[in-house]
Amino acid sequence: MIKTALLSGTCIALMASAAGAEIKVGFIGSLSSDTGLSTLRGAEIAIEELNAKGGVMGEQITLVSADTGQDPTEGVRAYEYLAETEEVDFIISGSIDDVSLGWLPRMQEYRIPTLDTWTSYIGIIDMVVEDPESMTPYFMNIASDEALATLYINFGADVLKDKMGWESVVILAEDTAFGEAITGLVTEALAPVAGIEVKDIITYDVATVDFAPIFSRAQDTGADFIYQVSSVNSQVVSSQYVKLQVPMAMTGVNVSALGMEYWEDTGGAGGGISTLSPVPSVGFKLDPASQEFVDTYQAKYDSRPLLPHFNGFNAYHGLKQAMAAAEEAGGFDNVEAWAEAMKKQDLVLDMDGELWLRYAFWGDDEVEPVTDRTYPHNARFDLSEPFDDAQPSMVVVQWYEDGTAAVVYPDKYATGEFTLPSWVSE
Amino acid sequence: MGLRWFHFALWGGLIAGMFLLPQVVSNGTLRTMIFANYLAIFAISWDVLSGRTGYVSFGHPFLIGIGAYTTAILTKRFDIPVEISIPVAVVFTMIAGLLVLLPALRIRGSYFALVTLAFMELLYQLVQVIRPDLTGGTRGMSGIQTLTRGAANGYYLSTALMLAIAVSMWLLMKTRLGTALSAIGMNEESVRGSGLSTTRLKAFAFLTSAMIAGLGGAFYVHYLGSLAPRALFDINFLFTIIVAALLGGTSTIIGPMIGAFFMTFLLEYLRPVLPGAERYFVYGAIALLLYMYQPKGIVELVKRGFKNLSKGRTA
């Protein structure tokens, strides 16, 4: 039994190395989630377009995928499979935070150029700061989550305080590292900058099924609105908010509301919810180049996600940038040269003569003025009006009760108004 | 004790074969074999407790998790060298094994299986709540020290560990102690009737199983470099361990090893054909069909095959 397994193992390995005369891209992520599929399809379209133009360095690009099933251990195996069985040149990832953290040690070992398109975990950028040598192959082309809270504070000052006149908040945060980090960032700045008092912080377990008692507690605090921080199963919180018709406004971070399928998945119990979202989001006005990508996408795929999530755009543009960097560096083999070339990639997408989106990276020592820190190997973002250096790290998205969605903040990108659910009185 | 020269020859052949393997196969295959080795360790550990004594454990990830978490926390949070943290992890796991033994003193069968499942779920919830600064909470831990770099080194280490455990368990099971353990699985009353202390025997089985689980869990986490409660205390992980032991053949040593290699390579070889979610479906369905076809496992199938062969020859 073992022998046959070994024999067939060698055969597969031989076949893999025989077909090595091309550029091989590996995809790592969950093949059954909207998140994973967005990255995979973004990469597929980019590769098709590059191949149609004659490939890269005269060679055609092929794509192999490795499913993680959103399990960190499977993620390690998937990375090993791409690295050692498929021997890929470059890896594009649509992994969630935990999975990326799982395979990062493998990346440091194999030193394969790798681009993360979904996870925005600031801890990974901190690893680049602390250990730039071993993190050379790593790039993250989504704004890291440190920048997320900053935008939210501005939203609080401009809209929640000035426009809605709200002065106090109760934070409803899930009990995860993500929840803790965002809660910390928001509470530290909300009071001094936006002048909104934090009345209470309620943490809940991600496996919570019944939010009725938790919403009762939130109402008892007497705060003006609820700030939700949920990344895991966040549609449960918001749909129960809708089902229970909690008579109190709620906004915040609701990761499941980032895709078009949110409406179908909640059966419509999702109106009135607003959330921060990386760009481009649902309801986001697209520049011509990104719109063309979406048109190609929708002509090619008719299964969910019908609109690629933000990471699909990141993968589409990011893969092309990685290939351009390889062309400059003479391939992917010299990781240092590739990384240097990757850092210089800069794609500015205009809309009506204005900068709309920008796919570029921070310089290694460049200090972002608002947060006063560096973001090496992280996507470039802009935290202050008029967003002429890059796009904002996040926008605020509003789902209306008729199932449509719009961007409501910042003003430059807004396509709709911030509203309250019909059952909440002002 | 029924030790024969050809037993040693077979083991010797297997050991030599496994250590020569890196000369022949690709690194990708070695990586898969590393996972197979660890799964084999877990399956052997499960078999010592459940396959032999009949006390079916549905909570084996509980033991593995104690070992993995102990060494991960000690090395990462307190900078204790692995030479100390791994033995401590094994000791902690054995203490946890005694905890599992408590209910086994009074109940068996389905009830015992359920209580072990409760142990696993309890630990799953506790590591997320109690001292998340140490355990990493829901997210788990990453950046845990790894012992080896490269496929071949990881392979040699895991193979050495797996074979050392397999051979010592095999020798142990050849002693009267091993026979007595299997007898508990067949009929606990009659073992008690023959004047042996079943409590002591069970304690021995549970401690041995926990020791192997602790060793395996500790080395496994130092191979992965990360650990996540959701993946560790998961019914899918439990399923893989149990099925590896059962498909190979319980109450043997080679059985869980064969089962572990079969399950790991099955999943890996399905990858190029079925990259997506179909893979787990087909993988589970194959496991179910094989188990339904022969609950005693591959070893039993091979034995029968040999019997038929020799029958055919004499006839």
Add this chain to the structure above:
Amino acid sequence: MLQILIQGLLLSGLYALIAMGFTLIFSIGRVLNLAYGAYLMVGGYIYFWVSQSLGMPKLIGVAVAAALGVLMGVLKYRLIVKTLKGDHVAVEISTLILAVVIQAGIVLVFGDSSKILLPIVPGVINVAGASVTFNILIATLISWAILLGLYAFVRLTHTGRAMQAVSMDAKGAAISGIDPDRINLITWGISGALGAIGGVFFASYTQLSPSMWVAPLIISVAVVIVGGIGSILGTLVVAHIVGFLEVIVVATLAPELRGVFTMLLIIGVLITRPQGLFGREEL
């Protein structure tokens, strides 16, 4: 205080409904059906597909889910339980494998992102400061109705009394002319239907996800263990113990500890009183 009482009652009603089908199989077939959670999951997903994706009336959705539950129960009895000839451990392990296969099947068909069921009965009332959805209120009422119906069925009908007999002593029942095979088949069918209907309510209360089968399985296990074999009344009482325990822990201690006490209860009861709090009563 009143809030805890209301929320506890509602949650416990739901738990009783979930655990019922599991108890039934354990009482009569003496096997643990570890794929029971998967019945609930399939029930929930089928209801979602029929009533929310296809837009059919909700009652049809529930009926299709229940019918599929019966089918799954019957098939499992015929193909797995009978084939393994009552080897309990083998049945338990094969149902565990089956549950994992069903989970993979759900990911395959529906993807792994969570889905929200619309309330089966929409609307909210406010009682003593607690928002109570009609949905869970109805779930609790239906749960009570089903439990009472089941109690009456077991007590009053011929088939029900035959089930009781098989539960107490399968061999004796066979001698007195009852066909245990038929009774088992009926029981597996009923259990499947109960599971699927429970799943619709459980999912409309929480959410649909491919890993949702573990939580109701654990709840069922807790109820069966703490309640003891074969007691409908025990199931009802213990469902309330587990439900109230959770609500009280969430309200007074910390929401994160919600499941911990249920586990401790299972372990504690099994170690000190293996036959469960209500011992072995008649069904």
